[in-house]
Amino acid sequence: PQALTVLVRTDGPIKQVDDLKGQRVAVGAPGQPEPIFMDFLEGLGWGKAELGGVVEMARSEQIAALCSGKIAAIAFTAPHPNGFVREALSACHAVVLDLAGPGLDAAVAAHPAYAPAHLDMSVYGGDSRLVQSFGPRAVLVTTAKLDGDVVERLLNGIFRHVDDLKKSHPAFVALDTGTIAAAAGLGAERHSAAIKYMTDNKIGDAPTGE
Numbered sequence: 001p002q003a004l005t006v007l008v009r010t011d012g013p014i015k016q017v018d019d020l021k022g023q024r025v026a027v028g029a030p031g032q033p034e035p036i037f038m039d040f041l042e043g044l045g046w047g048k049a050e051l052g053g054v055v056e057m058a059r060s061e062q063i064a065a066l067c068s069g070k071i072a073a074i075a076f077t078a079p080h081p082n083g084f085v086r087e088a089l090s091a092c093h094a095v096v097l098d099l100a101g102p103g104l105d106a107a108v109a110a111h112p113a114y115a116p117a118h119l120d121m122s123v124y125g126g127d128s129r130l131v132q133s134f135g136p137r138a139v140l141v142t143t144a145k146l147d148g149d150v151v152e153r154l155l156n157g158i159f160r161h162v163d164d165l166k167k168s169h170p171a172f173v174a175l176d177t178g179t180i181a182a183a184a185g186l187g188a189e190r191h192s193a194a195i196k197y198m199t200d201n202k203i204g205d206a207p208t209g210e
Contacts, residue, residue: 001079001115001135001137001138002077002078002079002135002136003077003078003080003117003134004036004037004075004076004133004135005075005076005077005080005082005085005133006020006025006037006073006074006075006096006099007073007075007085007088007094007095007097008066008072008095009066009069009072009092009093009095010093010094012069012072014072014073014097016097017044017097017098017099017103020051022051022052023051023053023073024051024052024053024055024070024072024073025037025051025052025053025055025071025072025075026055026056026057026062026066026071026073026075027075027076028075029057029058029059030057032056033054034076034077036107036134036135036136037075037076037077039107039111040103040134042106043102043104043105043106043107043110044103044106045103052072055071059076063084063088063091063092063094064091066088066091066092066094067091067092073097080119080123081123081124095127096131098129098131098132098133099131099133099134104133112186113136113137114134114135114137115135115137115182116133116134117132117133117134117135118130118133119131119132119133120173122173123173137186139186139188142191144191144192146191146193148193148196149193151191151193152196155194155198159180159201162175162176162180177204178204181198181203181204183204
């Protein structure tokens with residue numbers, strides 16, 4: 001899954017979400033502002049005016065601008081682990097800001113395609129924090145016509161091999177059955193056979209279709 005990621009300097013003015021007020025934040029390339037960050041601001045009850053500046057600049061310029069103090073934060077959406085994050089963390093002791101709080105909760109509640117995300121910073125080394133964020137989930141999409149037996153076999157394979165999936169790629173390190181089964185962020189109804197499988201096996205919150 002991808003997650004809204006806000007990078008700040010450890011020696012900079014931003015230690016928590018409220019500290020973003022009055023600060024210059026890079027939000028994407030010119031003409032391509034980061035929409036999920038804007039949804040996060042809306043969840044906080046803020047607009048662009050609450051920031052010290054919404055800066056559009058090329059990704060290649062953002063880390064240098066953060067390190068030099070021209071901007072106080074970089075906001076973007078990406079999967080983790082991520083090469084850009086790794087570069088920023090080593091360039092000037094940057095950190096990923098924890099977004100936990102009412103703004104995150106409100107953004108997820110207002111947008112069905114978003115789900116909470118927990119970013120395991122240990123994949124970058126030297127940081128054992130679990131940072132809270134949100135973003136669009138990776139979703140396996142099919143049609144309602146897909147045979148229920150196929151759906152059941154697929155889910156059975158996934159849930160029986162979660163530990164193997166976690167070992168297969170760093171992006172899956174925080175994967176667990178609860179995350180897979182969560183209804184938040186699907187953006188569509190579950191296949192009826194998936195609902196039955198999760199209900200019968202008491203996985204997650206036994207989601208229902210609408």
